[in-house]
Amino acid sequence: MSRLARSFSAAAVVMLLAGGCGGPDDSTSGAEDTVSLQVHAAASLQEPFEELGEAFAAEHDGVDVQFNFAGSSTLVQQIQQGAPADVFASANPENMDKLVEAGLQGSEPVDFTSNTLMIAVPAGNPAGVTDLTSLTEDGLHLVVCAPEVPCGAATETVEQAAGLTFSPVSEEQSVTDVLNKVTSGEADAGLVYVTDVAKAGSAVEGIEFPEAQEAVNIYPITTVKDSENAGLAQEFVDLVSGPAGQEILDGYGFVGR
Amino acid sequence: MNTLPRWVLLPALLGGLFVLLPLAAMAARVQWSSFGALITSDASLSALRLSVQTSGSSALLCVAVGVPMSVLLARAEFRGLSLLRSLVLLPLVLPPVVGGIALLYTFGRQGLLGRQLEVLGLEIAFSTTAVVLAQTFVALPFLVISLEGALRTAGTRYEVAAASLGARPSRVLLRVTLPLVLPALLSGTVLAFARALGEFGATITFAGSLQGTTRTLPLEIYLQRExxxxxxxxxxxxxxxxxxxxxxAARRRVST
Structure with missing residues (x-):
């Protein structure tokens, strides 16, 4: 069956189940003989993890690594609701703690890398930003993450460490949204991760500031309980936290542990 | 009812359950003990107020430009009319985030009109105006499509009669055409309001998210989820x- 036909019939089955409020279990998953490893990872890890996934698949015949990249808290919710997952990599310890509290970790989580904040300005730095203090100037369009998400919590920490009060024009949902506002020139400056500046290339310029060290964001990883591929999942975790994984992560601006 | 084949009942029932069941499932998850506190928090109230205000403004804007658009599309005859119709209804099928990107490149600081607007002292980016623009962009086709359909169904008989009795075009439009399609105008406006109320993608892409200024209820919901x-x-x-x-409320108004 084509993919489209399969999706259509799956949706139809779901509607029938909704009508019947239950009914027979359908197990119509593809009967291919490849094993697919489901890796749920924080959105900021997309580029290095895709590279790691290819490296992993190259070493393991018949293994296909499938990623689900999203905000860490979204991923925890999805795993709690029963999304098939073998590995979970979080962008902060808080969301890993949520998974552990729910008893869904397959092994002790390992801190495998870290990321810090950086000021991003559009190419050419039109507003002449030099440091954190210049972000409080009148008329400067500053965009940050909302305090509810990890990068926003880190922003609040550096704000306090520097003794400043920002008045941003927007508190975005994710660090990618902040970066987009800077690359499109809508914002004069934004607070994003070092890795985001690296990813944006020549569209933005990054400015380091010492207070960033007060809010180092640590990334933990673990296997997920009841994984059907527990052995493979552990091997993937080992690859990420081992020297080969660290080299790839460093290449994207992450700082190894 | 007697002419209806009995077999339509089953798929209709399934469809109804498919819509209602998720709503019921969500209602079942509401923590009623803390419901009052959760929806009356500062952030929630300001998001609700902003949502109602901006959706109301966009619904009015939709009426102001949507009624003339519908009349033109339903009554005028010129080459390229059907192409024009497809184009103005485009936001109906576009993902809202695409609308947001398009608005950004039009009204943003670096956009097509952004600089001219800035010269005039109008800054749209990150303002409540941006929210209203985003909502109007996605809601307008809903009003146009329902009103234009009603105008076509109503036909031109009464308009021709009124004109032959000496009524001027403006009088015909205001006293004959629009009263005839008033129910459709009302339901179209409500549809536009409802669409504006639910708007998320274009707003978050174009307007940003700040409590009291641009963070509407759907944006607040998405953020609280974190x-x-x-x-x-x-x-x-x-x-x-x-x-x-x-x-x-709209149903009652239309049916009375």
Whole structure:
């Protein structure tokens, strides 16, 4: 069956189940003989993890690594609701703690890398930003993450460490949204991760500031309980936290542990 | 009812359950003990107020430009009319985030009109105006499509009669054409309001998100989901109630 036909019939089955409020279990998953490893990872890890996934698949015949990249808290919710997952990599310890509290970790989580904040300005730095203090100037369009998400919590920490009060024009949902506002020139400056500046290339310029060290964001990883591929999942975790994984992560601006 | 084949009942029932079951499942997750506190928090109230204000403004804007657009599309005859119709209805099928990107490149600081607007002292980016623009962009086709359909169904008989009795075009439009399609105008406006109320993608892409300025109820729900799922569920339920009230009120107005 084509993919489209399969999706259509799956949706139809779901509607029938909704009508019947239950009914027979359908197990119509593809009967291919490849094993697919489901890796749920924080959105900021997309580029290095895709590279790691290819490296992993190259070493393991018949293994296909499938990623689900999203905000860490979204991923925890999805795993709690029963999304098939073998590995979970979080962008902060808080969301890993949520998974552990729910008893869904397959092994002790390992801190495998870290990321810090950086000021991003559009190419050419039109507003002449030099440091954190210049972000409080009148008329400067500053965009940050909302305090509810990890990068926003880190922003609040550096704000306090520097003794400043920002008045941003927007508190975005994710660090990618902040970066987009800077690359499109809508914002004069934004607070994003070092890795985001690296990813944006020549569209933005990054400015380091010492207070960033007060809010180092640590990334933990673990296997997920009841994984059907527990052995493979552990091997993937080992690859990420081992020297080969660290080299790839460093290449994207992450700082190894 | 007697002419209806009996077999339509089953798929109709399934479809109804498919819509109602998720709503019931969400309602079942509402933490009623903390519901009041969750929906009356500062952030929730300001998001609700902003949502109602901006959706109201966009619904009015939709009427102001949508009625003339519908009349033109339904009554005028010129080459390229059907192409024009497809183009103005485009936001109906575009993902809202695409609308947001398009608006950004038009009204943003670096956009097509952004600089001219800045010279005039108008800054749209990150303002409540941006929210209204985003909502109007996605809601306008809903009003146009329902009103244009009604105008075509109503036909031109009465308009021709009024004109032959000496009524001027403006009088015909205001005293004959529009009163005839008033129910469709009302339901189209409500539809536009409801669509504006639910607008998320274009707003977050184009307007940003700041409490009291640009963070409407859907944006607040999406943000609360990150840190407080219970609050997100409570707010979703609130938004559902507002939507149901709006639809119910509109139904009553139309049927009386």
């Amino acid at each position: 840190s407080d799922p219970d609050a997100a569920v409570a707010l979703s339920f609130l938004l559902m109630i507002v939507a149901v009230l709006v639809i119910a």
